[in-house]
Structures are given as C-alpha cells and as structure tokens.
Amino acid sequence: MNGEELRRRYATKERDFSAVNLRGVNISGSEPMEDIFIDIDLSGINFSGANLTNAILAGANLTDANLSNANLTGADLGQCKLIRANFSGANLTKACLDAVKFRDTNMSGANLRSASITQTQLGNTNMSGAKYVSNIDWTGTRVKGLVLKDGTAIDSDGDW
Template sequence: MKSEELLKRYVGGERNFCGVDLSGSDLRVTNLTGINLAGAKLNQAFLVGTNLAGANLFGAELMGTNLASACLIGAKFTQAKFSETNLIGADLTGADLGGLSLTQMQIIGSRLFSANLAGANLKFVNFTGSDLTKANLAGADLTEANLTGTHLTFTKLTSAILQKANLTGANLTGADLSEANLTGADLTRTHLSGTKLVKAILWDANLTDAILDNTNLAGAAMNGATMPDGTINPG
C-alpha cells in the first residue's frame, strides 16, 4: 500500500490496516494514533516523529524501521519482529515489549516509563540516558547492555540478567533487583538508595563510589566485588 492511500483512508476514519505492506514508506511526522497495524510490514519505513500512540503493532515487522523520536505511548508490540530498528529518542511510555528480542538495538535517550519489557532479550542494547522509571524488566536478559546514566528508579528487575552490564551513573533508587545476576557489572557511581538486592549475584561487580544508603543486600553473593571505598570483598 502506498503511504498516500493509507493517510487518505486514515483521515477518512479507517483504523484497521492489518497485514498491510508499508515497507520503505515515508510516514514521518504524521498522526496515526490508535491505528491497527497488526501483522503489517514496516521494514525500512521512515517513521521519524510519527504519532503512533495506542497503535496495535502485534506481529508487525520492524526490520530497519526508523522510529526515532516517534510517539509510541501505550503501543502494543506483542510478537513484533525487530532488527536494526531505530528507537533513539522515542516515547515508549507504557508500551508493551514483553518477551521480545531487541538485541543490539539503539534505544538512546528514550522514554520507557512504566513500559513492559519483562522477559525481553535485551543483550547488548544501548539504553544510554533513557528513562526506565517504574518499567517492568523482570527476567529480562540485559547481558552487556549499556545502561549508562539511565533512570531506573522503582524499576522491577527481579531475576534479570545483567552480567557485565554497564550501569555507570545509573539511578536505581528503590529498584527491585532481587535474585538478579550482576556478575561483572559496572555499578560505578550508581545510586542504590533503598534498592533491593536480596539474593542478588554481584560477583566481581564494580561498586566504586556507589551510594548504598538503606540498600537491602540480604543474602547477596558479593565474592570479588569492588566496594564503594575501593576495597575488594573476599566473599
């Protein structure tokens, strides 16, 4: 379908565009709130600054799609397919990305407030400077993810895998990392005030200059961890 036809039909009140092929289309800075694009092909589409708030993208193909600065508030991405998708600066507040594979993607400076990323494959994802406040990342795989300077306040990270993740300068105030695996993670200058790290694995983690006020470390394994004062925890 041509982008011009879709826009004409959308303006006319149509919202159901299930399964349409919009690969390579240019729909930048357009209003497509509440659109149903379930199963649609949006590969290589140009959607920079597009308003897709409340959109249904169930099973949509988003390979190479440019969604930089797009409004994706409350969008549903269940079973969507991502690869080299650009989500830099996108607003994903309350979006459902649970269980998806977003490995190696660029999600820099994006807003994911209260987003669902539970069980998602987030290996090597670059979240630098993003806001993940109150997001659900329970059971997510964040192996070697870049979370430098992110806001993870009151975020759910129970049983998440954060091996060798970079959390330098991140704010984890009030976050729940119970039973999370932080082996080799870099937590330099992180804010861990009131954070739950119950039974978390922190082997060889770097906590240099981290703030640990009222942090719950009950049952945490900290063999070889570098403590805030620079000393090595013998375990």
C-alpha cells in the same frame, strides 16, 4: 521510527526490533513484553512504566534511557550500556544484568530480587532504597561510587 510506528508494528505481532532505530522514542506505559531489542541503540528511549517482562535487550545502548517504574521481570539486559539510565522503581526481578556497564545510573527503589549482576562495572550508581541488594551475586563486579540503601557509598579498586 517513532512511537506510533512502533505501536503499529507491534499490533501486527512484530516482536524482533533488533535492526530498528528506536533512539529517543517515547513508548512509556506500553507493553512490549517478550520483545527482542538486541545490540541496538535505545539511547534516550522512554520505557517508563512499560511492561518489558522477558524482553531481550542484550547489548543495547540504553544511555539516557528512562525505565523508571518499568516491569523488567526476567528481562535480559546482559552487556548493555546503562549510562545515565533511570531504573528508579523498576521491577528487575530475575533480570540478567551480567557484564553491564552502569555509570551515573539511578536504580533507587528498584526491585532486584533474584537478579543476576556479575562481571559488571558500577560507577556512581544510586541504589538507595533498592530491594534485595544483599542477596545479589556480585562476582567480578567492579565498584566506584555505589550508593546503597542506607546511603553508604562504596568504592572498590578490585572485585567487590
């Protein structure tokens, strides 16, 4: 499916895209809020600037996805694969990022206010300039090469 087809289906009020192949689709700046993208391959998708408020992306493969400056307020990203994903400047307020696999992910400047990030794996994740990092419950999170707001890199062999 391409971006035009997705927009057409969205205009007809379709909201459950869990069985659709959206790999590499460009829907930057669109407003697919409250949509359902469960357990699908969204690798390479361009959601930059999109309004994904309350979207359900649980279990999705977001490898190489661009979610820069996207509004993910209240979104469920639990159990997602976020490898080389770009969340720079994204609003992740109250987002669920539990049991997520972050690797080489850019979260610089992201707003993480009241986000849930437990039981995750953070490998080479850039959180420089991210907001509200100190208020997150990191229970069960394993860390390697996490770069914080002040540029500090953290490695932890066990839970952080």
